[in-house]
Amino acid sequence: MGIAEILLPRIILYNSSVLSSSDRRKPLPTKVLQKCPQISADSKVSARNVEVSKNPYTWNSNIRTRIENNQHEEALGLYLSMVKENITPDEFTFPLVIKACSVLKKIKEGKQFHTHVLKYGFHDVFVQNALLYMYASCGFVEIARKLFDEMNERTIVSWNSMIAGYAKSTSGLELEAVVLYVCMLNRGVCPDAFSFTVLLRACGSVLAVKEAIQIHSNVIKFGFESNTLVNNGLIDAYLKCGLVDAAFLLYDRTNEPDTVSCNALITSLIRQGDLDSAETLFRKMEVRNVVSWNAMISGYVQNGLCNEALDAFRRMKLEGIKPNSITIVCLLSACSLAGSLSLGKWVHLYSDSQGLVGSNQIVKSALVNMYSKCGDIKSAQQVFKTMVKKDVVSWDVMIEGLALHGKGEEALELFHEMLAEGVKPDELTFIGLLNACRHGGLVEEGLKQFRRMSVEFGIEPNLEHYTCVVDLLGRSGQLNDALKIIEEMPIAPDAVLWSALLGACRMHNDVLLAESVVDRIIALDPKCSSNYVIMSNIYAARNQWEEVTTVRRKMKSMDTEKEPGCSLIEIGGVVNEFFAGVPSDHPCCKEVSDKLEELMIRIKANGYIPDTDLVLRNIQQEEKERDLYFHSEKVAVAFGIMKTPPGTQIRIVKNLRICKDCHSAMKLIAKVEKREIIIRDRSRFHHFSDGQCSCRNFW
DNA sequence: CTCCTGCGCT
Numbered sequence: 001m002g003i004a005e006i007l008l009p010r011i012i013l014y015n016s017s018v019l020s021s022s023d024r025r026k027p028l029p030t031k032v033l034q035k036c037p038q039i040s041a042d043s044k045v046s047a048r049n050v051e052v053s054k055n056p057y058t059w060n061s062n063i064r065t066r067i068e069n070n071q072h073e074e075a076l077g078l079y080l081s082m083v084k085e086n087i088t089p090d091e092f093t094f095p096l097v098i099k100a101c102s103v104l105k106k107i108k109e110g111k112q113f114h115t116h117v118l119k120y121g122f123h124d125v126f127v128q129n130a131l132l133y134m135y136a137s138c139g140f141v142e143i144a145r146k147l148f149d150e151m152n153e154r155t156i157v158s159w160n161s162m163i164a165g166y167a168k169s170t171s172g173l174e175l176e177a178v179v180l181y182v183c184m185l186n187r188g189v190c191p192d193a194f195s196f197t198v199l200l201r202a203c204g205s206v207l208a209v210k211e212a213i214q215i216h217s218n219v220i221k222f223g224f225e226s227n228t229l230v231n232n233g234l235i236d237a238y239l240k241c242g243l244v245d246a247a248f249l250l251y252d253r254t255n256e257p258d259t260v261s262c263n264a265l266i267t268s269l270i271r272q273g274d275l276d277s278a279e280t281l282f283r284k285m286e287v288r289n290v291v292s293w294n295a296m297i298s299g300y301v302q303n304g305l306c307n308e309a310l311d312a313f314r315r316m317k318l319e320g321i322k323p324n325s326i327t328i329v330c331l332l333s334a335c336s337l338a339g340s341l342s343l344g345k346w347v348h349l350y351s352d353s354q355g356l357v358g359s360n361q362i363v364k365s366a367l368v369n370m371y372s373k374c375g376d377i378k379s380a381q382q383v384f385k386t387m388v389k390k391d392v393v394s395w396d397v398m399i400e401g402l403a404l405h406g407k408g409e410e411a412l413e414l415f416h417e418m419l420a421e422g423v424k425p426d427e428l429t430f431i432g433l434l435n436a437c438r439h440g441g442l443v444e445e446g447l448k449q450f451r452r453m454s455v456e457f458g459i460e461p462n463l464e465h466y467t468c469v470v471d472l473l474g475r476s477g478q479l480n481d482a483l484k485i486i487e488e489m490p491i492a493p494d495a496v497l498w499s500a501l502l503g504a505c506r507m508h509n510d511v512l513l514a515e516s517v518v519d520r521i522i523a524l525d526p527k528c529s530s531n532y533v534i535m536s537n538i539y540a541a542r543n544q545w546e547e548v549t550t551v552r553r554k555m556k557s558m559d560t561e562k563e564p565g566c567s568l569i570e571i572g573g574v575v576n577e578f579f580a581g582v583p584s585d586h587p588c589c590k591e592v593s594d595k596l597e598e599l600m601i602r603i604k605a606n607g608y609i610p611d612t613d614l615v616l617r618n619i620q621q622e623e624k625e626r627d628l629y630f631h632s633e634k635v636a637v638a639f640g641i642m643k644t645p646p647g648t649q650i651r652i653v654k655n656l657r658i659c660k661d662c663h664s665a666m667k668l669i670a671k672v673e674k675r676e677i678i679i680r681d682r683s684r685f686h687h688f689s690d691g692q693c694s695c696r697n698f699w
Numbered sequence: 700c701t702c703c704t705g706c707g708c709t
Contacts, residue, residue: 060700064700091700092700093700094700095700095701096700096701098701099700099701102701124700125701126700126701127700127701128701129700129701129702130700130701130702131701132701132702133701133702155701155702156702157701157702158701158702159702160701160702160703161701161702162702163702164702164703192702193703194702194703195702197702197703197704198702198703198704200704201704228704229703229704230704231704232704232705233703233704233705234704235704235705236704236705237704258704258705259705260704260705261704261705262705263704263705263706264704264705265705266705266706267705267706289705290706291705291706292705292706293706294705294706294707295705295706296706297706298706298707299706324706324707325707326706326707327706327707328707329706329707329708330706330707332707332708333707333708336709361708362707362708363707363708364708365708365709366707366708366709367708368708368709369708369709370708372709373709391708393708393709394708396708396709397708397709399709400709401709428709429709431709432709
């Protein structure tokens with residue numbers, strides 16, 4: 001069976017259609033060849049041919065073929081075999097293998113080649129250029145510059161490589177690209193098309209409209225106006241600087257619209273939030289390549305449209321376009337968003353079979369993220385372990401994953417490991433850490449890390465960090481300390497931050513503080529319904545029904561609606577969606593209601609007392625209980641129990657936070673049904689089993 | 700032989 005026959009499982013999200021059996025997952029082929037077959041063939045050649053294979057020329061052209069086919073790992077493998085065969089590399093070998101290091105960002109191997117170069121004494125300009133670019137593309141711009149300054153002969157490629165190094169740098173050195181370009185002109189070196197394409201990459205960050213226009217005038221001056229590559233670079237530069245009209249003007253003036261410029265426009269439209277126009281442009285394109293499809297898939301995912309993203313992926317394959325690792329990363333994002341473990345697993349197997357995982361850190365980090373977000377923290381940890389090179393994002397996603405699953409101590413341990421390996425933490429590392437402490441009830445530790453971040457690591461806490469700390473203190477009952485933090489922080493608090501405090505007020509029934517907090521929230525964001533809901537919850541819990549009515553009237557006048565609770569459960573490849581309330585539009589609604597009633601009776605016999613304080617309306621006890629019964633996660637659980645064999649794990653994704661009542665009900669359902677129930681809510685994962693929850697009541 | 704625009708991880 002060929003790889004092309006593997007089909008994407010037809011997981012239908014937000015819809016109850018049935019999966020057709022022919023589309024089910026088929027066994028996957030074995031891994032891609034790691035070794036290059038040509039090597040063994042070469043080593044078996046007869047004595048007559050030995051002379052030929054001793055010649056580095058044959059090896060060089062083999063290496064070049066690999067590089068042209070994007071098989072950079074294999075190219076480096078060939079070099080090793082070559083050395084093993086006692087063949088001395090020549091001045092043509094090094095530019096090739098060093099280029100492979102640049103593409104793969106293998107600085108360690110690159111440095112080794114640098115040593116070899118010095119040992120063999122190859123100092124020609126090709127080797128020097130390759131080294132220069134290798135250091136620049138691995139982020140060592142200063143080393144590259146040192147090499148550049150020491151070169152006794154420079155070609156236009158040397159200048160372009162150095163300019164590219166600055167232009168692509170993320171450390172604010174983009175301006176240096178322009179400085180060097182001007183320096184080059186002053187020395188009488190004439191730029192070529194490459195000079196402009198690399199220079200234009202610096203636009204959009206430090207370099208703004210003014211510089212883009214200046215570069216454009218230089219393009220005209222040196223006669224590269226009709227060069228497609230340069231023109232595309234200009235279009236992209238204008239888009240990134242916000243001169244969208246100018247970009248479209250350049251695009252319209254082009255005789256033959258190019259795929260690359262179209263892709264840039266699509267990306268820009270998506271960035272502006274205009275998905276419809278992006279779609280229209282995409283449909284009009286005559287030639288669509290993998291980047292075009294990736295741009296659309298990424299656009300759908302950014303807008304939360306998982307179904308459309310998957311659909312685009314199917315159409316892409318039908319058009320015969322081969323997905324690349326970027327496609328995989330986008331798909332994994334969609335899986336994380338939908339919380340669909342089965343789909344995520346499929347994407348993992350599929351990308352492995354296509355050789356798209358390999359040692360790609362970004363794909364691996366996306367996998368770690370997907371497994372954590374889909375509730376399979378063990379697989380996330382397994383993938384993480386296989387990562388040879390870990391960047392700050394890899395550590396961040398793993399720490400955040402452990403936090404989501406309430407493994408606070410493990411997250412802290414990992415953080416120390418990260419520091420020990422010399423990786424510098426960033427803002428998101430601390431979001432992960434603070435979340436880990438929040439979800440693990442580690443108040444002191446959380447405060448310690450919060451203080452550390454600016455003092456030791458020079459990272460100033462942002463609103464999100466403050467929200468974590470306020471939540472951490474608030475949950476543990478230290479409401480005044482939380483308030484103090486807000487009052488003393490150097491940045492202006494937003495509605496979300498105040499909401500964290502309001503939630504804590506609800507938890508500890510501090511109605512006085514809540515009243516002053518809610519006023520501040522309404523002043524900042526009058527439309528957000530959840531705060532009115534929390535406030536009316538506080539009043540309802542104290543039987544202050546008049547106040548409840550006032551809040552709800554105010555909420556109505558503000559034209560806000562409560563976001564409806566919604567839970568997803570995937571069974572046999574179909575995602576079933578349940579909203580709060582008696583299910584009415586699901587094919588099995590009557591059976592689900594009956595099953596739920598039955599479950600409630602059984603857990604009541606095991607000590608379940610409905611927490612009717614949580615119900616908003618002033619209604620009779622019995623009705624209050626019915627309101628609680630039909631929270632979406634309870635309905636979804638009843639459906640899951642009904643539709644799966646005894647003992648099967650149940651996984652649910654919920655859009656809001658799980659409520660206290662559902663939380664205690666789930667513990668008992670897990671116990672009486674002898675099932676493991678895993679619920680992902682807006683804030684974290686809850687693993688229920690045998691009457692307990694993994695969150696130890698911190699959430 | 701070396702520099703080549705567009706799409707990616709919390």
